[in-house]
Amino acid sequence: MKNSKLLSCYLAFLFGILPLNAMATLTVASPFSNNAVLQRHMPVPVWGTADAGTKITVTISSDSSQDSQTKSTITNSHGEWKIELDAMPATFTPQVLKISGNESEFTYSNILVGEVWVCAGQSNMVMEANRVPEVKALIPKSKYIRSLEVPRTVALTPQNHLTSEWQVATPSSAVALAFAYHLQVSENVPVGIILSAWGSSSIEAWMPREMTSKVPHFKTMMQEFDADTQTQERIKAILEGPKPWSRKDDIFLRRQSNILFNAMINPLIPYAARGLVWYQGERNTMSIHGMPEEPWFARNSGMLKYGDTLKAWMQNYREAWNQDTFHFIAVMLPGFHKQKEGVPLGGPEDPNTHSWAWMRESQMRSLDLPNTSLVNTIDLGDVNDIHPKDKLPVGKRAALMALRDTLEHNIQAQGPTLSEVKRFGNQIIIDFEHAEGLKTIDEQPPKAFWLSDDSGKWVKAEATIKGQSVILHSPSLTQPRYVRYAFAGKPNVNLVNSANLPAYPFRTDTFEP
Known part of the structure; x- marks a missing residue:
């Protein structure tokens, strides 16, 4: 039915019988697929597109339960629709999610309801569990953890589609897996992790263009980007060219501003989630004061402006998700020392030395906002390695924060x-x-x-x-x-x-x- 309707609409349009919008078939937002985990205890948006004026019906149910929901709506004049399912309790019983309209139907099976978190950032969030033996050992014990891993790519404009689907598998990230494991063990509910992370990326890479009105240095960065037609053409050429990309091209893409958000975050909004674990900041430590700074990929907030930038970014995401309680758990940068030329010398323990201490102080300012937590990692890290392997305590401490700050566990979740x-x-x-x-x-x-x-x-x-x-x-x-x-x-x-x-x-x- 679906294919025949597509063909008839196409032929009718070719011969001028139907207007263009009559060709719009039913679509469902790409974060929905078989094996998905839906967020418990809060409304769950389901959205997509179809012909304007089309009736859309969404049903979630299971074969073994009398509990089910059916909701309907009519697409708006732009062909957009969104339905909010009522809050649901956690369940290990597989559910079926059906969306119908425009003589089409999508059916997604093996859906669970539990805790959903986005895990984002740069290379220390990306670091694979297989590289950390203590975390790798958790994989066989992680039966009810699922993952949706966002492909690492960019886009010059905000996108609405992902090419990946939910998997009945743990996330590849060591921090995300350690976090999910300790959360799942404590709560005894399914846990879904949406992993959207890319090494070498600054916070500005994950910022939508509208933040130029709130963050002055980001406005300057985007003005420079818009005027740089050579960079834009190179980005287009890489995206249209052969894959896998060369390492040089890969690094060039991930160090740009805004375009990671367009491709890797925008398609997720407003998928229901408890919050976001954010392990990023290393790229923004390349200078104290930030712009103007050379080379080009060092042009960002710097360490001193990072705190205000981080808070503005968090507030923007909450507005985008339309969820004031969307919780952020930021990971403080761990111990590391790299001497920078032209700044005081004193060693990795000296407070006079140029160091990540200023970034950690900026990260602490995120706690000015409600519904935020900061994982302290000052006792972790490697003085010579920006990618330390002690990821198990990072994930465990983040889970403690989630349990105390979002799930009301009466536990000691932070240090003095x-x-x-x-x-x-x-x-x-x-x-x-x-x-x-x-x-x-x-x-x-x-x-x-x-x-x-x-x-x-x-x-x-x-x-x-x-x-x-x-x-x-x-x-x-x-x-x-x-x-x-x-x-x-x-x-x-x-x-x-x-x-x-x-x-x-x-x-x-x-x-x-």
């Missing part, structure tokens, strides 16, 4: 955070929150604390734990005023709470980099 600073003579006392059972992981005095007076010269502090506080002093400072904790590229840290979760980096000074 700065609460208050008190000064008494030559001592400074730091009070912490989330500090029950404050201790050091190695039973040694707390490390990575530095003190300064008004001179801005930093010296190592001697530290002692007392209850949920740390007392600091230095024989070389008679009037210490400022503290930096773990504010370095790869600090040696040991301060944790009773859950063995590390204390968050912080600084109390206002010195500029």
Whole structure:
């Protein structure tokens, strides 16, 4: 029926019998396929296109249950339709999703209902589970985890279609798998992961064009991009050319602005999900202040503007999904040190050294927004490797955040955070929150604390734990005023709470980099 209607409409159009819009057959948004996982406990949008004025009916049901839903709507004048299914409880019982209209019908089987999360970012989100033995070992235990992996590609304009489908398989990403596994074990519901990530990509690559009205440096970047016809033509040539792409072309595409969003995020909106795990930031650490910066692929927010950019990006995604509670779990950049020419030398533990500490501080600003979490990884990483393999604790800590902040589990999900600073003579006392059972992981005095007076010269502090506080002093400072904790590229840290979760980096000074 479907093919015969297509042929008759095509012939009629050729001979001028029907207007063009009469050829519009029923389509369903591409995130829907066999084996999909739908988000529990919230309305589930289902959408697509058809002829204007067509009645569309959506039904979800199972053979073993009396519970079912049937909803209908009429496509608008642009041929667009959207139906919201009522919130559903989680179920391991396979459901069938049927969409009909315009004498066509789509039937998707083996649908489950549970927790759905998008996992996005750059290469540390991409890193495969097969490269991390501890995470790879979770695959045989992950029966009810499914994945939709978005193909890595770009588009000059926002797209509405994906070429991938849901798989009864764990995500390839080590962080995404570790996250999904610990979430699934704790909640005992199906977990669906939508993986949309690409190495070397800046946050600007994942930003829609309309954010130019809110982010000044992104406006400049897009103006430059629009004026650069040579780059646009090269992008078109790569997309139209043979595959697989050369490494040079692949890197050229993923380091552009906006065009990853167009191809890899826009087709997902507004698929119902609890939130998004965001492991990105390395590309934006190439400078402190950001634009103007050379080479071209370093032209982005830089570390200091990243925090405000990240918040604007989160708010934009929430508006796009029309979901104020869409939760973001950002992953703080872990320990790493690469000396940059022309900046102070001091080593990976020195707070004076140019380092990722400024990016981590920017990432902390995302917590200004409601419904956000930040995974602390200051105790992880590799001083010489930007792609560390300790991904299991990253995913586990992200799952703890999801359980506490979105599913109301009464658990300790984060390490100690700065609460208050008190000064008494030559001592400074730091009070912490989330500090029950404050201790050091190695039973040694707390490390990575530095003190300064008004001179801005930093010296190592001697530290002692007392209850949920740390007392600091230095024989070389008679009037210490400022503290930096773990504010370095790869600090040696040991301060944790009773859950063995590390204390968050912080600084109390206002010195500029």
